[in-house]
Amino acid sequence: VYYQFDLDDIYKYAIYSPGYFKYESDGFGPVARNEQDLIKVVESIRQNQFKLDSKYYERIKRFFAYTDKNNRKRIYEEIK
Numbered sequence: 001v002y003y004q005f006d007l008d009d010i011y012k013y014a015i016y017s018p019g020y021f022k023y024e025s026d027g028f029g030p031v032a033r034n035e036q037d038l039i040k041v042v043e044s045i046r047q048n049q050f051k052l053d054s055k056y057y058e059r060i061k062r063f064f065a066y067t068d069k070n071n072r073k074r075i076y077e078e079i080k
Contacts, residue, residue, distance in 0.1 A: 003031075
């Protein structure tokens with residue numbers, strides 16, 4: 001679940017500019033914009049027995065090149 005309680009302030013005061021990653025279209029879980037939505041989203045996830053929604057699973061598969069748990073090995077080989 002993505003929840004950023006101060007999102008409006010971050011952009012209003014130009015602390016950060018929006019990046020390439022959009023939580024609504026690229027994120028790996030639902031987005032909550034306020035506390036009430038956050039509670040609803042968490043309750044919905046609980047009712048679904050904490051199973052990942054297929055659209056988020058597809059995003060994860062598209063985003064990450066590797067899911068084989070060999071990241072440390074690849075990093076070591078690159079450094080070596």
